[in-house]
Amino acid sequence: MATARNLRALRGAVALGGAAALTLAAGCAPQGSTSVSAQRTVSYWLWDANQLPAYQGCARDFEKKNPGLDVKITQVGWDDYWTKLTAAFIADTAPDVFTDHVSKFAQFADLGVLAPLDELPATKGIKNADYQPGLGASWIGRDGHRYGAPKDWDTVALFYNKKMTKAAGVSAQDLNSLAWNPRDGGTFEKTIAHLTVDRNGVRGDEPGFDKHHVRTYGLATNDAGHADGQTQWSPFTGSAGWHYTNKRQWGDHYNYDQPVFKNAIRWYFGLAKKGYLAPFTDFSESNGPEVQLGSGRAAIAMHGSWMISTFAGLKGIDVGTALTPVGPSGHRATMMNGLADSISKHAKNKEGAQKWVAYLASSACQKTVGEHRVVFPATKAGTAAAVAAYKKEGIDTTAFTKPVADRTTFPFPVTDYAADIDALMSPAIQDIYANGASVSGVLDRTNEQINFLFDQDDHS
CATH class of the missing domain: 3.40.190.10 (Periplasmic binding protein-like II)
Structure with missing residues (x-):
């Protein structure tokens, strides 16, 4: 029997997309043929225009390390991001990878549109210990699977x-x-x-x-x-x-x-x-x-x-x-609070998607992001790069980093x-x-x- 939680999630999806949403929620999105272009391209969505240059830099490095794979980044403002993303899931046009927020995590998990990263070869090695304390645990679902790779944090x-x-x-x-x-x-x-x-x-x-x-x-x-x-x-x-x-x-x-x-x-x-x-x-x-x-x-x-x-x-x-x-x-x-990168369950290029998420979660990419001094990346090396970049501009970040070092932080509430x-x-x-x-x-x-x-x- 479906729980009230799942029924409410279904109603929310139906309100956005009618009968097509039922197909989505049941985990039965239509599976079409995968073109050569789709196999080569990894689509990635994010909402922060200020971070776009940093991730474009990560994409260039990733493409050099993975010949034959291209990352297509789409930036959509926060006000439209979630509406367009949900509509894309319903229409089976969702990006392979997208920036996820903990306040949306539970709903997407209930709708069955997220791929468990711990079951994919390239991302199964992601561990909580690789990141600042508390970030990795926020992306573990009720079923014990990981659905997000930590990307940054804020205090x-x-x-x-x-x-x-x-x-x-x-x-x-x-x-x-x-x-x-x-x-x-x-x-x-x-x-x-x-x-x-x-x-x-x-x-x-x-x-x-x-x-x-x-x-x-x-x-x-x-x-x-x-x-x-x-x-x-x-x-x-x-x-x-x-x-x-x-x-x-x-x-x-x-x-x-x-x-x-x-x-x-x-x-x-x-x-x-x-x-x-x-x-x-x-x-x-x-x-x-x-x-x-x-x-x-x-x-x-x-x-x-x-x-x-x-x-x-x-x-x-x-x-x-x-x-x-x-x-x-x-x-x-x-x-x-911390954001993460998630993979769509029905990603057109799942092999490329998991490689891209693994790279996004790596210290190599997170150092690049840190050097742009927009956010504090999730890895300790990425955080150090951000602190150094801010310091170079004469900006002291101690008020934000000390609570993390002292462990006087608490997580954003993740619930249904x-x-x-x-x-x-x-x-x-x-x-x-x-x-x-x-x-x-x-x-x-x-x-x-x-x-x-x-x-x-x-x-x-």
């Missing part, structure tokens, strides 16, 4: 305007020694308050501060955080000792209703009520944290390592980076129903931030709705 840290922090008497050492708690906010809240300045030049921790007319916020806004809050609240909930689900991976019960999570969320969004965190209305696609920092609207922005070059390139702004604050648990925490969970949590967390909705009421109700999804599996 979260603080970006700050050095001119503003210096004027406020806040040193780099101060910023790297911050701590927070849900009662009074600790030194983190005190610092954010001190860096906040109203239109009359009064700081947030001084008498007469006007929270309704703020010129510079201590902390920039970056949306409400959706279901994972990666660059918003997750460093706080993580350092409070909270976990998204009941298991490290493939959990089937979410914990958004736990007091430790509620207290952290109540405190974090309470910063906006006090006038220290920029309001929800300040954020837009064209006014992200980097724009707020660059325009003087905010003194500090919390963001991911993929934004290092963007912040460093802000005109007229000397940007520094600092570690996320220590939490009530006594340690820091940052999500460590990722799209449904985000559809429930995004408006819920936004309601708290934008409208001041009751934290307990919203989170209790939403968490119950989320866990009901998994309860269906128990009764199917």
Whole structure:
């Protein structure tokens, strides 16, 4: 009998492609004849235009090492990537290899469109130990098979305007020694308050501060955080000792209703009520944290390592980076998210695809990617190449790499129903931030709705 999880995955696919999706979900995509051109070409999709040059470089090296094989790279922007990829699976025109995200992993695994890498000759040797801790394990399915070869990783840290922090008497050492708690906010809240300045030049921790007319916020806004809050609240909930689900991976019960999570969320969004965190209305696609920092609207922005070059390139702004604050648990925490390369189960050129993925996962390619200083590659050699490339440009990456070395990171939650969970949590967390909705009421109700999804599996 099909589980409720699989039935929901089927419904999602049917909504996109009708009857053809049923063929896809059943693992029976039509098998046509393979042309000589298809045997020679390996098709590869990715979404990040900034990484395209790096992978074009890897493709050139790969083709030299594998005469007779050509890599055709297609770059599709994030907003269209997943829709086009799903449609391609339905139409049996999917790429041989594609860049995969952990939030999509479970759905693709359920639909049976991923090839198990540990069963293919060229990729079966990929081991978790070859990569930074935690990256490889995220791509192991419920059946124990590997469906993704780690390609890169990211963490979260603080970006700050050095001119503003210096004027406020806040040193780099101060910023790297911050701590927070849900009662009074600790030194983190005190610092954010001190860096906040109203239109009359009064700081947030001084008498007469006007929270309704703020010129510079201590902390920039970056949306409400959706279901994972990666660059918003997750460093706080993580350092409070909270976990998204009941298991490290493939959990089937979410914990958004736990007091430790509620207290952290109540405190974090309470910063906006006090006038220290920029309001929800300040954020837009064209006014992200980097724009707020660059325009003087905010003194500090919390963001991911993929934004290092963007912040460093802000005109007229000397940007520094600092570690996320220590939490009530006594340690820091940052999500460590990582992408991977996956092979389509019905790849037209499966032999070439597995060779290409094996090369993408190798230190040779990952060093090439690291030298382009866009992301931190998954292998230690690739990470070292990225750190060296950033250093050559005068950029210190310690705030992002130290948590990995110290193992104070936690993984992106890999579970079923990722799209449904985000559809429930995004408006819920936004309601708290934008409208001041009751934290307990919203989170209790939403968490119950989320866990009901998994309860269906128990009764199917």
